[in-house]
Amino acid sequence: MHILITGGAGFIGSHVIRHFLNSWPDYTITNLDKLTYAGNLANLSDVESLPNYRFVKGDIADGRFLLDLFGKYRFDAVIHLAAESHVDRSIENPSEFVVSNVLGTVNLLVAARSIWEGSCEGKRFYHVSTDEVYGSLGSDGMFSESTPYDPHSPYSASKASSDHFVRAFHDTYGLPVIISNCSNNYGSHQFPEKLIPLFINNIRLRKPLPVYGKGLNVRDWLWVVDHGRAIDCIFHHGAEGETYNIGGHNEWANIDLIRLLCRIMDSKLGREAGTSEALITWVTDRAGHDLRYAIDASKLQRDLGWVPSVTFEEGLEQTVDWYLENQAWLDQVTSGQYQDYYEKMYAGR
Ligand code: NAD
Ligand code: TYD
Numbered sequence: 478m479h480i481l482i483t484g485g486a487g488f489i490g491s492h493v494i495r496h497f498l499n500s501w502p503d504y505t506i507t508n509l510d511k512l513t514y515a516g517n518l519a520n521l522s523d524v525e526s527l528p529n530y531r532f533v534k535g536d537i538a539d540g541r542f543l544l545d546l547f548g549k550y551r552f553d554a555v556i557h558l559a560a561e562s563h564v565d566r567s568i569e570n571p572s573e574f575v576v577s578n579v580l581g582t583v584n585l586l587v588a589a590r591s592i593w594e595g596s597c598e599g600k601r602f603y604h605v606s607t608d609e610v611y612g613s614l615g616s617d618g619m620f621s622e623s624t625p626y627d628p629h630s631p632y633s634a635s636k637a638s639s640d641h642f643v644r645a646f647h648d649t650y651g652l653p654v655i656i657s658n659c660s661n662n663y664g665s666h667q668f669p670e671k672l673i674p675l676f677i678n679n680i681r682l683r684k685p686l687p688v689y690g691k692g693l694n695v696r697d698w699l700w701v702v703d704h705g706r707a708i709d710c711i712f713h714h715g716a717e718g719e720t721y722n723i724g725g726h727n728e729w730a731n732i733d734l735i736r737l738l739c740r741i742m743d744s745k746l747g748r749e750a751g752t753s754e755a756l757i758t759w760v761t762d763r764a765g766h767d768l769r770y771a772i773d774a775s776k777l778q779r780d781l782g783w784v785p786s787v788t789f790e791e792g793l794e795q796t797v798d799w800y801l802e803n804q805a806w807l808d809q810v811t812s813g814q815y816q817d818y819y820e821k822m823y824a825g826r
Contacts, residue, residue: 724772
């Protein structure tokens, strides 16, 4: 089987590629990535020399290029992760999210259809999406696969739109699609613009920790390795045309998570208890900030038997260890344009 994985140089994509290469040595994996600020080939340095792995640099917004690529390699399956992924950036520059997330997804669907039409047997187009398409919850309830879409940020609106196109290609052309919507991921190799790696980086550098609003927004955190395991499980055993929610039943208010992280960091860095918490700085809330996400992953558990492999405490500790052992990675990805981004995003808050 030859699988095209898009966005494989990013956070989740690099874990998915590593997982598939280790678990399915008979498969050939082609990684297509534009290498935006979030894409980093160093994320794959441990597997890049394997003979069944290939990297192609390219933009999914370029439809002609995709038609040629699919014509050349005749992929059996696609696992699509490439996307602009950060909510704060989508608030600054929504159009980029339409180009990569909506147009890019449609181009991939068109390219897959161009080689599979008439012979979809054994083919699969797997679209990786987010729970943010469902909008925001109040203090109770959870998102199920039948929760109506209600996106609020340009990021979640673009992902919602891409999900609709994937379903439309199934219903209209019979493309063998499958979609999963996952909660917030954490783990190694995540770009330090998202909450957990940003705060780990700031704590190590003794920089302020910018908490949006009152810190009471709730996210449902899943270890990225468990997301990769879920994608493998759904890719192989999920039913065509279906949607699966992925989550770890692991809700945390931001401020509680941040305090836990501060305690772990103080202990790992040998700093006096309370040192990191003193860096907490309350800043202006994110515009349109969704209050709470929580995933009901019972369909995935019941139908396919997937459950997370680690507790949050175990996963978070491993994550902190990785960033502290790989401070050169943090220094490398936060050099250059990262400084401009940081100034722009946080200076006025
Ligand atoms: P990321 O930003 O770390 O990586 C995205 C990758 O896509 C990068 O390598 C980037 O270079 C590439 N890319 C972006 N635009 C491209 C384009 N036009 N053409 C080709 N490549 C392009 O993102 P991530 O956190 O790894 O997320 C991966 C996917 O998973 C996204 O589709 C995201 O919506 C989804 N998702 C993320 C989370 C999360 O918590 N991070 C949760 C659920 C779903
Ligand atoms: P983030 O990691 O950006 O993920 P998402 O917005 O996709 O859920 O943010 C997680 C939560 O942390 C979210 O409620 C916003 C909040 N947050 C802060 O309080 N400060 C920050 O500097 C960042 C990046 C996020």
